[in-house]
Amino acid sequence: GEDVEQSLFLSVREGDSSVINCTYTDSSSTYLYWYKQEPGAGLQLLTYIFSNMDMKQDQRLTVLLNKKDKHLSLRIADTQTGDSAIYFCAESSGTYKYIFGTGTRLKVLA
Amino acid sequence: DTEVTQTPKHLVMGMTNKKSLKCEQHMGHRAMYWYKQKAKKPPELMFVYSYEKLSINESVPSRFSPECPNSSLLNLHLHALQPEDSALYLCASSQRDREGDGYTFGSGTRLTVV
Numbered sequence: 001g002e003d004v005e006q007s008l009f010l011s012v013r014e015g016d017s018s019v020i021n022c023t024y025t026d027s028s029s030t031y032l033y034w035y036k037q038e039p040g041a042g043l044q045l046l047t048y049i050f051s052n053m054d055m056k057q058d059q060r061l062t063v064l065l066n067k068k069d070k071h072l073s074l075r076i077a078d079t080q081t082g083d084s085a086i087y088f089c090a091e092s093s094g095t096y097k098y099i100f101g102t103g104t105r106l107k108v109l110a
Numbered sequence: 111d112t113e114v115t116q117t118p119k120h121l122v123m124g125m126t127n128k129k130s131l132k133c134e135q136h137m138g139h140r141a142m143y144w145y146k147q148k149a150k151k152p153p154e155l156m157f158v159y160s161y162e163k164l165s166i167n168e169s170v171p172s173r174f175s176p177e178c179p180n181s182s183l184l185n186l187h188l189h190a191l192q193p194e195d196s197a198l199y200l201c202a203s204s205q206r207d208r209e210g211d212g213y214t215f216g217s218g219t220r221l222t223v224v
Contacts, residue, residue, distance in 0.1 A: 033212050042114075042200050042215035043153065088152055096141055096166060096206070098213070100152035 004089060004101035011107045018079045020104045022072040022089035029091040032065060033098070034074045037086045046074070046087075076106075084108045111136040116201050116216035124224055125191060131219045133184040133201030142184040143213065144176060145200040153200055159184060160206065191223045 004024045012018045024032070030051050035043040049056045049063045049072070056063045062075040072089055089101040114135045123129050133142065141160050145153035158166035159178040173195075175187040184201055198220050202213040 031212075035212075035215075040217075040220070042116075042202075042217045043213070044215070045212040048212055096143070096158045096160065096204075097155055103150070103152050 004091060004099050006087075006089060006101040006104045008102070009105050009107070011109060012079050013109050014079060014081060016079055018074075018076040018083070018106055018108075020074045020076075020087050020089075020106065022074075022101050024070050024072065024089070024091045024099070024101075026091055026093055026099065027067075027070065028093045031092045032063075032072050033090040033092070034061075034063065035088045035090060035100075037088065037103075039085075043088065079106075079108050081108045081110055112214065114201055114203055114214050114216035116199075116219050118219060119217065120220045120222075122222045122224060123188065123191065125193070127191075128187070128189045130188065131186040131199055131201075131221075133186075133216055134182055135203045135214070136182055137203065137205070137214065138181075139203035139205050139214070140181060141204045141206045142178065143202040143204075144184070144186050145202065147198040147200055147218070149197075157186075188221075191221075193223050196221055196223045 006022050033048040034046045037043045047058050060077045064073045086103045086105050088103050090098040092098050117132045144156040147153045155168050156170045157176045162178045173190050177185040198218045200218045201216040204213050
């Protein structure tokens with residue numbers, strides 16, 4: 001099957017780092033993405049990683065990919081209250097169709 | 111212009127009504143998508159248009175009818191919906207030959223069927 005699993009909820013204190021995890025099943029995925037969804041809004045692309053990479057850093061965001069374990073993570077450094085949202089990972093295998101993860105609700109405590 | 115614009119933002123309709131959701135982008139993207147999102151769930155793909163042709167229909171009931179009048183516009187015509195069709199309907203677009211760019215999503219239309 002093509003299930004992409006995420007933990008449901010994460011709570012961190014402002015200024016700490018957040019790590020959101022994602023486990024996917026399709027080994028043919030070429031791109032893996034992280035999207036952010038704030039309440040009542042659409043999804044915003046945060047970053048992506050190509051399947052032949054292990055790590056990608058983009059300002060406060062670090063994406064780690066372990067292809068052997070089919071594990072993807074998003075680390076947010078110096079987490080702020082504005083980072084509170086639902087985070088979805090997604091995989092694409094070169095078709096138009098993405099498989100979205102179940103979503104992780106991040107709550108940042110002031 | 112780097113946005114996908116969806117109208118209306120909110121829609122309440124009865125089960126016998128006919129309404130349409132609209133989506134517009136001017137980024138030159140040649141793939142456009144309709145997604146349905148229920149509360150606390152990931153988006154579910156409904157339709158994909160590629161170069162103005164319907165390329166994917168994820169077995170969506172015929173009470174949802176998509177239309178792509180041109181490369182910038184995507185409509186979703188609604189007729190005889192059920193209360194369980196209430197959801198956030200998201201439009202997205204992408205530049206197909208630049209897969210790493212991902213999707214650009216609109217803010218969605220919050221649909222309530224009464």
